[in-house]
Amino acid sequence: MDLEIYDKTKDGVDQKHIDLVEDVLQFASKALDLKDNTEMSVTFVNNDEIKEINSKYRGVDRATDVISFAIEDGDDDFPLIMDDEMAAEIPENIGDIFVSIDKVAEQAEFLDHSYERELGFLVVHGFLHLNGYDHMKQEDEDVMFPLQRKIMDDYGLKR
Numbered sequence: 001m002d003l004e005i006y007d008k009t010k011d012g013v014d015q016k017h018i019d020l021v022e023d024v025l026q027f028a029s030k031a032l033d034l035k036d037n038t039e040m041s042v043t044f045v046n047n048d049e050i051k052e053i054n055s056k057y058r059g060v061d062r063a064t065d066v067i068s069f070a071i072e073d074g075d076d077d078f079p080l081i082m083d084d085e086m087a088a089e090i091p092e093n094i095g096d097i098f099v100s101i102d103k104v105a106e107q108a109e110f111l112d113h114s115y116e117r118e119l120g121f122l123v124v125h126g127f128l129h130l131n132g133y134d135h136m137k138q139e140d141e142d143v144m145f146p147l148q149r150k151i152m153d154d155y156g157l158k159r
Contacts, residue, residue, distance in 0.1 A: 001025065001040065003041070007043075008046075008049065010046055013044045017119055025124075034094075041097070043096065044101050046101060050064055063100055064100065066122040071094060071096075097130065120152060128144055
């Protein structure tokens with residue numbers, strides 16, 4: 001998977017945490033059997049910026065931990081018609097996730113687990129949203145949450 005990671009935080013994100021995000025998302029990509037040329041981005045921000053994003057796009061005026069913006073939602077009014085070989089060569093951009101580094105630290109402390117576990121959890125959660133998983137209805141949650149737990153456990157970030 002082609003993954004772009006951006007750090008827009010005030011103090012900068014530790015390289016070991018950037019590497020963790022890269023590794024866990026590559027692992028999750030393989031777990032979902034995504035094409036190698038799948039594209040997405042992760043942007044690290046602080047609470048003030050994610051609060052602005054949350055307010056602007058969700059109408060919720062508070063900081064949150066992770067926000068996902070899926071690009072391809074399957075509702076294409078003008079689908080491209082091409083053969084399978086050509087379609088396989090075109091990268092699929094699944095979207096972008098924004099993670100509040102401040103919330104990672106706050107929630108790791110509150111939940112009494114490691115910063116790395118919380119960071120991995122949030123990026124996997126956002127990643128699954130980009131891939132069409134949701135938890136708004138119980139039947140959707142019953143699919144998403146066990147998959148999320150399996151990816152985290154198999155990667156080695158058990159609770």
